[in-house]
Amino acid sequence: MSEIVTESYIGSAIVYIDGRDCGNVSGVKLAIEQETKSLPNYRGGGGYADEVTLIKSVKLSATFYDFNNENLALAMRGKIDVLTATPVADEEIIAVLDGLAQTAKMIDTSIAPVVKNEAGDVTYVLDEDYVVSAAGIRALSTGAITAGQTLTIGYTSQVGNALQALTESGKTVSVVVDGINDSTGKPWMLKFYKWKPTPTSGLDLIGTDYGSFDIEGAVLADSSIVATGKSKFFVRSAA
Structure with missing residues (x-):
C-alpha cells in the first residue's frame, strides 16, 4: 500500500528583483490565463471531437510595504538620481x-x-x-x-536619491522568491526569468495605517531557454 504524503503550506519569503532584496513583501500571486479551443463533433451525437487549452498570459503580482525609491521606481516606471x-x-x-x-x-x-x-x-x-x-x-x-x-x-x-516618476518605458527584470513553508520548515524557491511590471494604479501616501502598494506585471517567455521539458516562464524548486 502506498504512503499518503500530506504537506500543508503556509508561505513566507524574501523577494529579490535582479538580486536586490525588496524588503517586506506579501501577497505574491501567480495568475495564469488560459484559452480553450474546442472542435465540435460534426459526426452526430454532439460534444467535441477534440479540445486544447492554450496559455494566454502569465502574470505575477505582489504587495510591497517598503517605500524606498527602488521599489517605487518599479511601481511608477521611474528613474533614480543620486543626491549628494x-x-x-x-x-x-x-x-x-x-x-x-x-x-x-x-x-x-x-x-x-x-x-x-x-x-x-x-x-x-x-x-x-x-x-x-x-x-x-x-x-x-x-x-x-x-x-x-x-x-x-x-x-x-x-544626501539621498530622487525618483523621476513615469520617465521610463518599462523594465524587464528577473525575480527570485526565496521561501520557507512555515508549516513544515522546508525551503522552496520560485524563479521567474523575465517579469515586466506595469505602473501601479495608485499610492496611499498619508494615513494612520502602514502603507503598501501593489505591482503587477506579465511574466514573459525567455526565448533563450530551448531545452525540451524546461519552462520558459518560471521554475519552482522545493525540498
Whole structure:
C-alpha cells in the first residue's frame, strides 16, 4: 500500500528583483490565463471531437510595504538620481507667512541654514523668525520676516536619491522568491526569468495605517531557454 504524503503550506519569503532584496513583501500571486479551443463533433451525437487549452498570459503580482525609491521606481516606471551633499549659498526665496517657501533642493535639517534679507545685512533667527524642514522654510507671523519679502538662504542639500516618476518605458527584470513553508520548515524557491511590471494604479501616501502598494506585471517567455521539458516562464524548486 502506498504512503499518503500530506504537506500543508503556509508561505513566507524574501523577494529579490535582479538580486536586490525588496524588503517586506506579501501577497505574491501567480495568475495564469488560459484559452480553450474546442472542435465540435460534426459526426452526430454532439460534444467535441477534440479540445486544447492554450496559455494566454502569465502574470505575477505582489504587495510591497517598503517605500524606498527602488521599489517605487518599479511601481511608477521611474528613474533614480543620486543626491549628494552640496553647499547652497544665497538662494533667493519669497517669504510666505506661516506657509512654505520651498527651496530648490532638499535641505539637510541637521545643519542650520542661514536666512538673510535681500540686502544681506540682517540675519534671521531659527525658531524665532522661521522654522526649517526638508522642503524649505516657514516664516513665522510672530517674527521679523514680512509677507512676500525676498530672502536669501544658505543651506546644505540632503544626501539621498530622487525618483523621476513615469520617465521610463518599462523594465524587464528577473525575480527570485526565496521561501520557507512555515508549516513544515522546508525551503522552496520560485524563479521567474523575465517579469515586466506595469505602473501601479495608485499610492496611499498619508494615513494612520502602514502603507503598501501593489505591482503587477506579465511574466514573459525567455526565448533563450530551448531545452525540451524546461519552462520558459518560471521554475519552482522545493525540498
